[in-house]
Amino acid sequence: MGYRPLALAAIALLSFQVCLAKQPSLNLVTFEAPPYQIASVAGRGSASIRGETVTTVTCAAKAAGWATNITMVPQKRAIYSLKRNIADGYFAADPSAELDAIARQSYPVALEKWYFFTLDASPKPSNDRIGVVDGSNEEAWLKANGYNIYLSVTSPKQLLALLERGRINAALMDERVMQGLNTDPTTPAIDSLHSHFLRYAPLHLYLGDAFQVTYPNFLSAFNEALPTCMGKNLQLSERELTQIDELTRRLLAELRGLLDLQQALNAGQQPNTLAEVLSIDSKWQAVTPDSKLPLAAHILNLPASQTLKNWQGSYQGLVTEVMLVNSMGAIAAMSQLTSDYWQGDEPKFLEVAGSESTTEPRDRNFLFISPIRYDQSTTRFQITVSAPLFTDEDKTPNGVLVLGLDIEEAMGI
Template sequence: MALSVLGTLAVSVCHAGPPTLTLYTFESPPYQMSAQTADGVANVVGETVDTVTCAANQAGWSTNIRLAPQNRAAHSLSRNLIDGYFAIDPSTELDITAKRSDPVSLEKWYLFNTEPGPIPATARIGVVDGSNEKAWLEANGYNIFLSVSSPSQLPALLRRGRIDAALMDERTMSGLQHMEGTGYNELNAHFLRYAPLYLYMSENFTANNPGFISSFNRYLPGCMEGQITLSAEEDKRIRQLAERLFSELDSMLDLQQAIDAGPRLETLADVLTFDSMWQARAPEKATDLATTILELPGSRTLNAWTHTHPELVTEALLSNNMGTLVAMSQLTSDYWQGDEPKFNAVVSNIRSGLTGLEAMYLSDIRYDASTSRFQVTVSAPVGPITDKLPKGVISLGLDIEEALANSRPH
């Protein structure tokens, strides 16, 4: 009998699945949208849905996601009728009662219009009712001329002259070009901002599961990998901006001299040993090697230069041909850059026959939790090429929103 009971319990445990999160979101293709399975069952799919589901699953939870109007979703969250609600702009009201995750999505908001040239301050702006865009406009003192129920209405209103500009996510508007008569390709696009969107968890859920948000956040970067990319036009603009920044920095600091003045380890074993010690103490405390590098003239110049671009440049790093740091604007999380794309991609480009700024590397967009900003990394070779290796590599971290605001389309 005892064995029988134990067997029954074992079967029950084996069949017990992970706990389920009840989450609301709203219709916003391609991020969140309704779809039907082959057997006709309604389902919620999309890129942000995949991200949230992925991070929740790795944190030990399954998800039950439903679409709901944003006002109803916020109401349900504040009254603990659901576990969570995504993907929304930061909300002062929700921050009082709910807990916010790191960003689960990043939208690119543009103002679209039919006339060339800048959009006047008095423009009649159209927006989707209940959207993140509308809430942001209201919070920042903009006058909203017209609210509509569906994104597809905005291009038609622009063509008929009912509004002067429409605020919308670039990919949402781009998706409308596949609909007959939207006239998307005839519209002029003016970048406004990158909008990080979040998952909010209810007060009751957070109280009962205090470790969920930190666990969820830990898995987010891997679940978002490759989903936030630059368009061809944005890539071109950032590269042109990077060229100007590299030129400006080169006029202030002799990069080759800074490489020669920096420390150099002779073996990979030494590099890995010092890198492990560095990572174990950073960013709270610097190792002796890190302190030595920070006190070098090259590091002080890099630090002073980044402060001339306080919102744009988040860090500047200079490494030698081994990929080890010889100068840095601030303490970094690791010493060896030779195992990272910011170094390896430049070397790979050189080995493919590219030289100078042609060998520049530009990363995808990533979220930096330490600064709460979305960034890209740009790297370029320094000095002469020997055995298909540059003398060193200079790398800059750029805030993506500031980078686009500081560049102009060509």
């Protein structure tokens, strides 16, 4: 065989190997919803799809070993494409019985914050003429939850025009979508509108059953990558931070009236060294949640822990956990069994008690409010709020009180 045939054979083999190494491509559909999914014209007139949720989905798919091919279509057509196996998946969708019957949902890929926007300061959802975007997640949710929809239109901008003319007196949409409209000079004035929080809406990637059967390991890898890929998208807004701050201070004042926190700290376990704490923590994590160490049972039976448990129960749904943590980061009292004994390496402790990045002593009134975290076991979104504890004499914290809050319950108060 001559050199030329050998060279051609080598090229063919190399091309075959490159094809084998190429990432598989996930064919997805979504819909226009700035700033989450945005269609724009790129160079030479080609369509470019970008946005926060697009970035999240692309990032998690890449971590799972897949490239993405995303097409923008109306929401009803997106569902049709999923049903007919024209697309492998559809995002960002609010859970529904229709989708659950034909596909499997991922962990949330986006978190929307839905508000009723009204001219009236006191909305009456049961009587209001509600407007919504046709085919939207909001429309599907309202129908599933027994609301009467007065008008469905093609765009959020139309909803504002109808509000201005009095055709409707309540429009349901995402807070970020409304913020985007507020920067559009062609949008009707919205300064006079009132906003009323309705719910946090976790939106998912739905993967068709046929894709799931063929690639059964994809979804678990995709879900595992999501917390990192979502990152900053779960930060609280200034409005939310203000409301959580005010609520937490009321809760802390009530708790301090029920429990002497310094006495509770002193009554808790007193490890001598960090090495001892870490040794306990290793054993604690190894048996939790199926069992608990004798030390964990002892802490749960302390009077302070019983007070925390009873107090949490009085706020069922809102308060998800309460922890009293000593200066070494170890649990001194808790309302329920925690996943670990040592909290000293987590922001809820470090941002309050101090670390290398917090060189200045914390003010006695300081609160650290965490980003939102999705709890898969309860399918709820939660935050933690940490407050430093001081004796009368100390200038640095000798402990930390940590509250877990359900963010949707907290914002609905």
